[in-house]
Amino acid sequence: MDIAWEELGWERLAARVGRRRLPVWDCTVGLVVGTDSVLLVDPGSSLREGAELRSQAERLTGRRVTHLAYTHGHFDHVLGAAAFAGAEVFGAVGLAGVLSAEREELRAGAVAQGLAADEAEEAVDALVLPRHPVSGEWTLDLGGLQVLLANVGPGHTGHDLAVLVPGEREVVFCGDLVEESGEPQAGSDAVPGQWPAALDRLLALGGEDALYVPGHGAVVDARFVHEQRDTLANRFGVSRARD
Numbered sequence: 001m002d003i004a005w006e007e008l009g010w011e012r013l014a015a016r017v018g019r020r021r022l023p024v025w026d027c028t029v030g031l032v033v034g035t036d037s038v039l040l041v042d043p044g045s046s047l048r049e050g051a052e053l054r055s056q057a058e059r060l061t062g063r064r065v066t067h068l069a070y071t072h073g074h075f076d077h078v079l080g081a082a083a084f085a086g087a088e089v090f091g092a093v094g095l096a097g098v099l100s101a102e103r104e105e106l107r108a109g110a111v112a113q114g115l116a117a118d119e120a121e122e123a124v125d126a127l128v129l130p131r132h133p134v135s136g137e138w139t140l141d142l143g144g145l146q147v148l149l150a151n152v153g154p155g156h157t158g159h160d161l162a163v164l165v166p167g168e169r170e171v172v173f174c175g176d177l178v179e180e181s182g183e184p185q186a187g188s189d190a191v192p193g194q195w196p197a198a199l200d201r202l203l204a205l206g207g208e209d210a211l212y213v214p215g216h217g218a219v220v221d222a223r224f225v226h227e228q229r230d231t232l233a234n235r236f237g238v239s240r241a242r243d
Contacts, residue, residue, distance in 0.1 A: 008056045008234045011219070014167045016145055018060070019213055022049065024114065026181050026216045027076040030173045031057055032165050034142025037066040039085075041163050042215075043080035046119045049125065050080025067140060069149055070130055070214060071175025072157045073099050075120070077108035082126035090138065091130030092151045092159035101128055113171060124136070150205055152177070154191035155198030156184065156215075164205055172206035173213045178225055180217025184232060192236035199229035 005011070011017045016033045030041030038061050044050045057065050065084050070091040071077055078099070083088060099106065103124050112122040132138070136147040138210060146166065153160025156176040163173040176185065177198055185193055206212060208222045232238070 004038070005060060006168065008060065010021055010056070010060070013171050013211055013213070013219065014165065014169065017165050017171050019173075019219075020053075020056075021217075022076075025076045028173070028213055028217075029053060029214055030163065030171075030213060031060065032142065032163075033061050034145040034147075036143025037141075038063055039065060039067040039140065039142060039147060039163075040084065042066055042071055042077040042175070043084060045076040045079050045123075046115060047080060047083050047123050048119065050083030054082060054083050054149070055120040067142070068128075069161060069163050069173075070095060071161050071173065071177075072153075072159055074157070074176070075106055075113065075115065075123075077125035077175065077215070078113075079106075079110065079127070081128040082123065084128075084144070087128075089128055089130045090131060090132040090134055090140070090149055090161070091103070092153060092161045093118075093133035094158040095161075096129040096131075096133065098159060099127060103127065145181045148205075150201075152201040152205065153194075153199050155195035156186070157189045158191055160198060162202055162205060164210075170206055170210040171213060172210050174202060174225075175213060176215035177202060178212055178214040178220065180214045180220050180224070182216065184228065186236075187210060192232075193238055195236065196229050196233040198240045199232070200226055201202050203229070 032039040148164040
């Protein structure tokens, strides 16, 4: 990994962990590097974007991406996956069924958000479903580094997955359960009444000292997540006090 991550537009979060904020939708992707395997957290919004990420990951690590984790099933977090041939794909339990049944909705939603119609159709046709459903927690051994995949939802969607990377300061990839560059978006597939509890689980996972990486926006700390949790509880009328 001799190439400086910053030269390719990546932010280094720890010795083996980085992330990139992609253009247009400001979607975060994460890269976690073990001695044997490489994990990408969310593969981008199109095959073109996925191919760029694959090329950059290979330049940064000297190896191919072996594992993908979907934080949830929205187009900007899954449609680049087919660019990573042979990668093992993980997602929250039930996500594969939703993606399989709602391909047309995924395509239409991507186009409505500004993805070119031909790119959306191509990516949805090639959509890679997660083969490894995570119902609780799944420890992924990347070689010298064990990463925890945790099903902490529902909240932003019915199938939200977080990724915890241990280290001197732990890093938690939150998906869109946490957003920094705008208000958290609650679409038709959100579960608003359970979103604050999902953030409680996220905070229990990472603790008070972790770096929390939102699905959109700058890296935040636990205080930000606590505050967003309480804001969402007020917004959605969830009365239970945070422990």
